[in-house]
Amino acid sequence: MNLPKEKAAFDRSVGKRVYESALLTFHGTEGYDVYNPSIPFWIGGHRYLFGRVEKRGKWASSVVRLFREAGPDLWELVREADNFPLEDPFVSAAEGALLLGGTHVKKVFDRISGYNTYFYRGDARAFSQGAPEGVLVFETCGPDNMKDIRLVELSDGRLGVFSRPRRRFADGAEARIGFAVIDSFSDLTPEVVDNAPFIEGLFGAGQWGGVNQAYLLPDGKIGVIGHASFLEMREGEELQVYCNTSFVLDPETRKAEEYAVIGTAAAYPGGPAKLPRLIDCVFTSGIYLREDGRADLYSGVRDVASGRIVIDYPFAGHGAIRNIGF
Numbered sequence: 001m002n003l004p005k006e007k008a009a010f011d012r013s014v015g016k017r018v019y020e021s022a023l024l025t026f027h028g029t030e031g032y033d034v035y036n037p038s039i040p041f042w043i044g045g046h047r048y049l050f051g052r053v054e055k056r057g058k059w060a061s062s063v064v065r066l067f068r069e070a071g072p073d074l075w076e077l078v079r080e081a082d083n084f085p086l087e088d089p090f091v092s093a094a095e096g097a098l099l100l101g102g103t104h105v106k107k108v109f110d111r112i113s114g115y116n117t118y119f120y121r122g123d124a125r126a127f128s129q130g131a132p133e134g135v136l137v138f139e140t141c142g143p144d145n146m147k148d149i150r151l152v153e154l155s156d157g158r159l160g161v162f163s164r165p166r167r168r169f170a171d172g173a174e175a176r177i178g179f180a181v182i183d184s185f186s187d188l189t190p191e192v193v194d195n196a197p198f199i200e201g202l203f204g205a206g207q208w209g210g211v212n213q214a215y216l217l218p219d220g221k222i223g224v225i226g227h228a229s230f231l232e233m234r235e236g237e238e239l240q241v242y243c244n245t246s247f248v249l250d251p252e253t254r255k256a257e258e259y260a261v262i263g264t265a266a267a268y269p270g271g272p273a274k275l276p277r278l279i280d281c282v283f284t285s286g287i288y289l290r291e292d293g294r295a296d297l298y299s300g301v302r303d304v305a306s307g308r309i310v311i312d313y314p315f316a317g318h319g320a321i322r323n324i325g326f
Contacts, residue, residue, distance in 0.1 A: 001259050003207055003228050007243050011266045018267045019294065020310035023301065026067060028077025029053050033274075036088040036300030039213055039286040040069065042325030043098075043127040049075065049298075050089035050100060051306060056274065060105045060112055064089040066132060073308060081132040086118060088283065088300075090213065093324050094153050094185055098124040100136050103147050117142035117149040121185070124326035143190040148177075148210030148226075151188070155220050158183055160251055162224075163196040164210040172205025177226075179254055199249065199256050206230055209245065213286025218319030222249040225297075225314070227284040228261075234280075242281040244299055246314040260314065263297050267309050274303035282307070289313065289321055 010017065026034040034051040041048055047069040054062035064084040067075035086102030093099065100120040106113045122136040142149040148164035163178035178196030182188060203209055209228035217223050229242045244263030247256045265280045273279040285298035285306075294310050301307040315321065 001204075001228075001261075003204065003230055003243065003261070004232065004241075006261045007241065007264055010243075010261045010264050014264070014267050018263075018309045018311060020308075021268055022073045022308050023269050023271070024306040024308060025074050026051065026077070026306075027070065027074070028067075028079065029065070031055070033304045034065075034067075034075075035304055035306050036283045037067075037285050037298060037306045038089045038091045038100075039298055039324070040288055041091050041093075041098075042323065043124050044129075044326070048078070048127070050084075050091065050102075051075070052087055052089060052102075052300070056304065059274075060087070060107070062087050064100075064102055078132055082134065082136065084118075084120065084136075088147070090150065090285075091324060092151050092153075092214075093124075093326070094151055094159055097121050097185075098127075098136070098326065099151065099185075101149070101151075104141070114145050115147065116144060117147060119188070127326075139185070140188055141190070143194045146193065148212070149193055150211045150214050151185075152214035152216055152222055154181065154216060154222075154251060159185060159188070160214065160222060161188065161193060161196060162211040162214060163193045165194075166208060173203040173207055175203060175208035175210065177202055177209070177211060179249065179251070181251065197254060199254055202247070202256060202259065203228065212284040215287075215315075215321040217248070217315055217321065220251070221318055222251055223315040223318065223321060224249055224256075225262075225284055225286045227282075232280075237276055239277050239280050242283055244282055244284045244297060248315060248318060258314075262311055262314055263299060263309055265302065268299070268301045268307040271302065272304055278303050287311075287314070287321075288323055293320075 064086040066081035070076040120136040180196035247259040283300035287295040
């Protein structure tokens with residue numbers, strides 16, 4: 001895919017592709033930005049999501065906190081829930097448990113020395129019993145300096161694992177996405193992630209990206225909601241352009257198809273950016289299937305806000321996904 005061309009085409013037709021656009025409002029974290037959230041998930045009759053909470057002028061100093069839905073696009077802080085030392089949270093369900101993941105940044109004397117993807121696991125029923133504190137316990141982490149590791153439960157009960165090494169490859173791409181299959185969550189190790197075979201054809205020269213949320217489709221394939229990125233000079237400023245993307249993966253052949261841009265910053269309400277270079281940046285969360293058959297696409301917006309747009313369901317022809325719920 002020619003990412004800059006597809007991004008420009010989406011921007012020109014955003015009025016026809018996006019049916020609704022809103023920013024989320026968060027109560028209980030006044031004075032802080034809440035951005036790059038997880039997708040919403042159901043537990044005990046309530047919808048929740050995790051959000052990255054950080055001061056506008058700070059960087060790599062966030063915590064992840066839990067929010068409960070209080071109204072349309074309105075989320076209330078669950079004060080009794082734990083804080084997690086993470087960035088960019090994501091959730092999944094595997095083996096009957098709720099999984100929370102995110103990027104844990106390591107610092108030495110306030111300087112970043114590295115990072116890992118951390119995974120927490122817990123019994124979701126404890127949320128419905130009103131005791132979210134201490135439910136999610138740290139279990140494992142990914143390889144050093146790798147973000148965007150994601151899991152998906154497959155039709156046979158095994159787990160698909162997506163990796164995302166970030167470096168310059170021979171074809172000029174700045175990242176690859178790998179995919180491996182493990183028998184159970186206990187088999188998730190840094191070595192498994194590091195050795196995941198690559199999915200070819202996703203990123204061109206100077207481009208990078210990753211998987212943000214993966215869904216088992218009724219036909220056995222995997223619906224992937226991700227991000228793809230590139231640098232662009234605009235009015236003397238080098239911008240980091242991030243797009244919401246989707247593709248379908250055959251877990252047997254590891255071939256990707258139907259790769260598409262499904263959201264850009266132009267699709268979300270306008271507003272400030274954390275830094276000038278992030279004015280055209282949307283960091284994908286994932287989709288939530290609506291009753292009308294369309295999808296709510298959730299995303300971080302310019303590293304200061306969280307947004308939602310309504311789009312056509314991107315995996316039409318493969319069957320409907322299941323929203324995460326317990």
